[in-house]
Amino acid sequence: MMRISISDLNKLFENRIRLGIMSVLMVNDSYDFNNLKETLGVTDGNLASHLKALEENDLIKVNKQFIGRKPNTSYSVTETGARLFRSHLKALEDIIKSL
Amino acid sequence: MDSKSSYFEDLKIIKKVMEESSRFLSLSGLSGLFAGLFALAGATVAALILFKPGIMLTDEFLFGLSAAGSENQRTLLIIDAMVVLGAAIGISVYLSYRRTLRQGIRIWTPVSKRLLVNLLIPLATGAIFTIILYTQHQWLLLIPAMLVFYGLSLVSAGKFTYSEVFYLGLAEIITGLICAVVPVYGFISWCLGFGLLHIVYGLIMYRKYE
Numbered sequence: 001m002m003r004i005s006i007s008d009l010n011k012l013f014e015n016r017i018r019l020g021i022m023s024v025l026m027v028n029d030s031y032d033f034n035n036l037k038e039t040l041g042v043t044d045g046n047l048a049s050h051l052k053a054l055e056e057n058d059l060i061k062v063n064k065q066f067i068g069r070k071p072n073t074s075y076s077v078t079e080t081g082a083r084l085f086r087s088h089l090k091a092l093e094d095i096i097k098s099l
Numbered sequence: 100m101d102s103k104s105s106y107f108e109d110l111k112i113i114k115k116v117m118e119e120s121s122r123f124l125s126l127s128g129l130s131g132l133f134a135g136l137f138a139l140a141g142a143t144v145a146a147l148i149l150f151k152p153g154i155m156l157t158d159e160f161l162f163g164l165s166a167a168g169s170e171n172q173r174t175l176l177i178i179d180a181m182v183v184l185g186a187a188i189g190i191s192v193y194l195s196y197r198r199t200l201r202q203g204i205r206i207w208t209p210v211s212k213r214l215l216v217n218l219l220i221p222l223a224t225g226a227i228f229t230i231i232l233y234t235q236h237q238w239l240l241l242i243p244a245m246l247v248f249y250g251l252s253l254v255s256a257g258k259f260t261y262s263e264v265f266y267l268g269l270a271e272i273i274t275g276l277i278c279a280v281v282p283v284y285g286f287i288s289w290c291l292g293f294g295l296l297h298i299v300y301g302l303i304m305y306r307k308y309e
Contacts, residue, residue, distance in 0.1 A: 019116075023113045024117070027117045035208060035209055039120050092106050092113075096106060
């Protein structure tokens with residue numbers, strides 16, 4: 001019998017924007033706020049609140065720096081984030097396969 | 100049932116976002132086609148500048164370039180090459196830009212920057228190397244060097260765009276290496292590598308993605 005790991009599905013990734021953020025950060029070393037906004041097609045406030053949620057759960061880390069005089073905030077995935085996202089992805093694939 | 104289709108939708112989003120944020124997918128196949136046609140046009144002009152009656156497809160004429168009095172020929176060849184290069188780059192940038200507008204994305208993104216850096220490092224190295232060969236009158240190695248370095252640039256850039264670019268790069272490298280073994284066929288290799296391969300690549304890409 002096939003073991004379906006629904007328990008590996010992560011509540012945090014149920015939201016499509018958070019899922020999108022994680023997908024971008026999984027394949028890029030880091031990505032800044034404006035480019036994330038553009039890639040995912042979301043508003044400032046919306047993106048900020050989802051980033052905050054991911055950060056508070058230690059799934060992503062924030063790097064603040066100045067490029068010239070402009071502040072630039074970029075994000076990257078933490079080890080925990082990468083691990084949880086991979087098991088979430090695996091669980092999704094297992095569920096689809098078992099249909 | 101709803102949740103199952105939503106899992107499926109989730110997977111599709113993950114795949115789409117990962118691809119869009121790590122690959123520049125606005126290169127136009129038509130630019131490959133045009134680059135190939137420009138290359139063949141440039142080669143025809145070069146043939147008119149260089150070929151004397153009796154000398155056909157092999158590169159015996161290249162040895163004449165070292166001779167005194169060949170400065171005009173050399174200058175004309177360089178102008179010819181620069182016009183072809185400029186036209187090919189110009190049309191590629193223009194067509195890609197047009198496609199980004201149609202796709203509603205910006206042309207200047209983290210991934211297009213990465214694509215450019217990875218393309219330009221081997222390409223600029225190749226350009227400098229080719230100039231060095233030229234100043235040392237190493238005519239027979241000019242074309243193999245152009246093909247090999249151009250191929251390496253495409254292989255390096257291929258990670259950040261359609262995978263076909265990677266395979267086009269491999270084909271250019273192989274053409275260049277064969278040309279290095281039999282450099283008397285440099286002219287034909289040049290037409291093959293920069294002309295025919297580009298046209299084939301352009302047609303494949305255009306049919307597949309546009």
